[in-house]
Amino acid sequence: MWMEYEEFAEARGRVRLVLLNAEWNRGLLEGCPSREFLDLAAAYCLELEGKDYKATALVKEYYLESWGVTEGELWETALENLRKEEYGIKPLSEILESMLGPRMGSFHDFPFLYVLTNQRVSHGAAGILRKDLLEEFSKLARGNFYILPSSVHETLLLVDGPGIKAEDLRDMVQSINRDEVSQEEWLSDNVYYYDREKGELEIAL
Template sequence: MINYEEFKQKVQNEFKNYLGEEYKDAEIFIREVTKVNMQVDQMSLLNLPGNDFTSPSISLQSIFENYEKTGDFEGVMEALSETFQEAIEGFEKSPLNNGLDFSNVDKNIIFTLVNAEQNKELLENVPHRKFEDLAIIYRWNVGVDSNGLYTNIVTNEFAEKIGKSEEELYRLAKENTNRIFPSEVRNMAEVISEIIFGEDGELLPEDEEFRNMMTETPDDKSMYVITNKSKLFGAAAMLYEENLYDLSQQLDSDLYILPSSTHEVIAISDKFGDANELADMVYEINMDQVELSDRLSNQVYHYDKDARTLRLATNKFERTISDDIKEKVPEIEEGKAR
């Protein structure tokens, strides 16, 4: 088998052989791109017939992983060709196909959360503001279709183009994010119950008994999922302090916030356990179960219901979100992880 650099060069030289005749004039373009939490070699096809505005792109590292599993370069290239051709066809119905409409950009600026330390290079080129060990960055919600949601990170260059300061972007995003992606706070037992049994289906008596048992946990011993209805970029819902305040009043206690991913956080009563032990649990789950692109933080946050403030509760900065858990953290007691 060849190594990654050899693989990249081979793809550059040979991939066009696996594309159809209609793409004979396409160009293969590979460049390093800064993504959330990582740098990737992004492969694109340029000069596509009838497609002047958009270009399908894919992480070359992910393709190499498929090659490492099979050792079948030809099979991987054939699958990649199919993926690109499906993406090209999908662009015909994409909101990006006819160019970008800047007329409604103010109503579609949203914010998301990323880890500040892991994304230092990204933050050099995007408007942002720090929030504890995190950073608030901005995205332009371009549109949605059957293939999914299209968003672009707002860069310094784009912010200048639309004439928006960071303060203006924050004001717009605070108004827009909860409107476009309404936040929700739900008992985790209810979420799991819906996954197992569905939302509306009739249950057998034994299933009903099991579901009732799942949802009978006292409030102050329950976990609550804070996200948004789309389940995308949902960790930003914790920036809406009223979500935390209402839950703290319901539980009659301060809260610990556990960052399970960029898409959701978990809230629990601060009577639930020790913050440092909870941070150990978060770290282990991050390293073992969460893709690097989705990791948010290894810290635990504390919400003070009287002061109505959210602050770091732990100081685990020796652990980056790209660490290898097996080298850093001992086994954690079974039963603490979600």
Template sequence: MNRNERNRYVEQHLKDYLPKEFQQAEVKVLEICKNNGEIKDGVVVRENTEGAVPILYLDEYNFLYPDKVLKEIAENYLDILARDQDMVNKIKEELKERESILNKVTLHAINRERNTAFLANIPHLRLQDLALYPVIDLGNSMICNVTYDFCSYIKISGDEMLKIALHNLSVQKAIIAPVSEMLRDIGFPMDEELENKNPMKMYVVTNQNALFGAAHIMNPNVMERLQKIFQDGFYILPSSTHELIVIDSEESEQSVSDLVRIVKEVNKNEVVYDEQLSNHVYRFKDKETGLEMYEDGKWYKNSIHTPMREIFPQK
């Protein structure tokens, strides 16, 4: 079956595999805009017209045997529903102590140009072609995006929320380690003789769980530590939303144009689309110059901007 047939089939028959309490619910398959503007089909089961509901994406399922896969989708949806309810309950509990929830706010980095729709109701910082936005990290891979509506609910401005997130990021323990060391830690065999012939400094920057660690590009303490390692300046290659690759700008044997080409090729062939951060190369020389971005043969100076919330007409 094609995509439209699949979606109609799910809408018409998914309730056959759900418990009795869902038989009056509405099942809809929606086009969902994911990170970097990627469109995916997601099924939602709405028991009433209010409140948020979890989304289960259909593209990963093989509909060769429709009945079998619908049973799997129903089971997985119920699992997600339970997990999301755990998150809602945890947030409600945390909100009883306002400081507790604010201590869990941090920043995630994404490509700004590919995510304009997503960012419309999200407070964020603009850093070159990137956007850094606040999330609540509840642990165990439970992440909640911080919207302007949430800020209003806890009576805090978007600007204040960003300052809290930036502070929390700055005191987090970042991982800054040579690429060779990171590879050894995951069991990748390294040739010491080859390393000695190619002693160029190349480091990875991420966080302790290696998820969304690229946000440390906004961490002043990380930049200060990197300055001590690379005293004459360094290039930052946006490996993904999870980590950055940092190399010595003086020792690099490739031209900046070559580095840009490498970043684009790696993004195209190695990094899944919704985890791609940027196709640009950045340079950091000193605090005064800040983070520069290379584009069309030029270095563009650092620019950090906090946009105002979009103003929508009253209905």
């Protein structure tokens, strides 16, 4: 299907960045250009669309040869598209209440937990590659925060504070991955930490 976009000029608006776990997806990523990001791989995805279908496909190295572009050019194109994509950061309580309504009562137990994803809620975890979104949330949080890799489609942002331990968060993420998330949607068993002063994201442990 990618051959519908034989010219890079036709494909460039459809190039997206996707985050995948580098170790878990080693076979899938073989032959695909990507960049290391923490314990993840930032790979390239091409959005495909026809009269009767919508699909995505990982960009292969031979696509670049056919298009006559370098990986660096592809990276800049994908970043540009990522910056244009509409992302939102919403309190988890707001999302849960909109989904479940009064059945679940109050969600005041989650005052410092937020969801970061794109409007399509598809491979929205790539939003953590956007420094502007992380800086924006650090201002809202007035400090540092953890990023919990909920799935390849979204991440959870947790404002740092007294009593919060990275070890506990990692254990929680690992448990949820095994019990609640489809294996093909696992992003990572690690937890990430954003330092507002440094403006850097790192693995918490």
